[in-house]
Amino acid sequence: MITIKGPGVFLAQFLNDTPPFHDLRAICLWAEALGFKGVQIPTSDTRCIDLKKAAESKNYADEIKGIVNECGLEITELSTHLQGQLVAVHPAYDKLFDGFAPKEVHGNARARTEWAVQQLKYAAKASQHLGLDAHVTFSGSLLWPMMYPWPQRPDGLVETGFKELANRWLPILNEFDQCGVDLCYEIHPGEDLHDGLTYEMFLEKVNNHSRACLLYDPSHFLLQRLDYLSFIDIYHQRIKMFHVKDAEFNPTGKQGVYGGYQNWINRAGRFRSLGDGQINFNSIFSKLAQYDYKGWAVLEWEDCIKNAEDGAAEGAAFIQQHIIKVTDKAFDDFASSGKNEKENRSILGLE
Numbered sequence: 001m002i003t004i005k006g007p008g009v010f011l012a013q014f015l016n017d018t019p020p021f022h023d024l025r026a027i028c029l030w031a032e033a034l035g036f037k038g039v040q041i042p043t044s045d046t047r048c049i050d051l052k053k054a055a056e057s058k059n060y061a062d063e064i065k066g067i068v069n070e071c072g073l074e075i076t077e078l079s080t081h082l083q084g085q086l087v088a089v090h091p092a093y094d095k096l097f098d099g100f101a102p103k104e105v106h107g108n109a110r111a112r113t114e115w116a117v118q119q120l121k122y123a124a125k126a127s128q129h130l131g132l133d134a135h136v137t138f139s140g141s142l143l144w145p146m147m148y149p150w151p152q153r154p155d156g157l158v159e160t161g162f163k164e165l166a167n168r169w170l171p172i173l174n175e176f177d178q179c180g181v182d183l184c185y186e187i188h189p190g191e192d193l194h195d196g197l198t199y200e201m202f203l204e205k206v207n208n209h210s211r212a213c214l215l216y217d218p219s220h221f222l223l224q225r226l227d228y229l230s231f232i233d234i235y236h237q238r239i240k241m242f243h244v245k246d247a248e249f250n251p252t253g254k255q256g257v258y259g260g261y262q263n264w265i266n267r268a269g270r271f272r273s274l275g276d277g278q279i280n281f282n283s284i285f286s287k288l289a290q291y292d293y294k295g296w297a298v299l300e301w302e303d304c305i306k307n308a309e310d311g312a313a314e315g316a317a318f319i320q321q322h323i324i325k326v327t328d329k330a331f332d333d334f335a336s337s338g339k340n341e342k343e344n345r346s347i348l349g350l351e
Helices: 024-034 051-056 058-070 081-085 091-100 109-129 157-179 196-205 218-222 228-235 281-290 308-322 341-347
Strands: 005-010 038-042 074-080 134-137 182-186 212-216 239-244 246-249 269-272 296-299
Touching: 005 074, 005 239, 005 308, 024 038, 024 058, 024 308, 038 296, 051 058, 051 109, 058 074, 058 109, 074 081, 074 109, 074 296, 081 091, 081 109, 081 134, 091 109, 109 134, 109 157, 134 239, 157 182, 157 196, 182 239, 196 212, 196 228, 212 228, 218 228, 218 246, 228 281, 239 281, 239 308, 281 308, 296 308
Parallel strands: 005 038, 005 296, 038 074, 074 134, 134 182, 182 212, 212 239, 239 296
Antiparallel strands: 246 269
């Protein structure tokens, strides 16, 4: 068995223009002081990394890696959540998602998609240059406005949507394969890949591509009322990344899963700091250890109540306490009588 690496922290929610959150070195020193051992870097924020430059220059990638290492940390993975979202966008969301892209492609869906695809290809090469073996992104969505089956969906609509989604991602998956990096989709509401069934539908369309893997984040499953422990049993061979994020779901007579258009603090389903929600992390860490998960346990902090710095400090300790240092022997080895094939056959009455 393999001991999970960690704790790591996803930097996206902490970056701002105020020290120590304003540049890569400063935020890494802050993270290391809290007890983190790795950082997951959002490639959409140039305060951390120039993605194109990291893809084109091994020397620059080595500089970024050197900064992180000098702070006593490792890079766990790179993230292209925002860029991946733009690989596939339904026209209903065009204006909302233009903000994720540079101004020169605003109002031009085709150009925006081309930009996003290139960003993912840069991410594959940058990950290779940094010596990473996994990367996280969103799938984007063409079908999300039709998620609820009313009005009735025309026959073949879902099939067409997943076929197009696969056509857009196959060249990207092949690029990641050439670079020796697993592309891990975060299964997330708002994406066409938002549960196990939609992931399987996509996987079929990309011919079970070996690089089409998963980031496991139980918070999104709890809010959907999906069995997040069975998910590990079913998909553990494809789980290559892990966001440690807590959540709670408290339905009332007035609202449930859909949230009634309320803001985060007033929703029945809310993300919480580690230990403040309802997720059974003892069982999650046990299952991942059981299935030899080889990656990092990375805090993604999102909480509408607690402040980020307290959430991070508590999260580092929480993850460290939950990582299981796996055993290299069976607990009852002390009572072993050794192996003797002749004796075994005798016990079974075969001699």
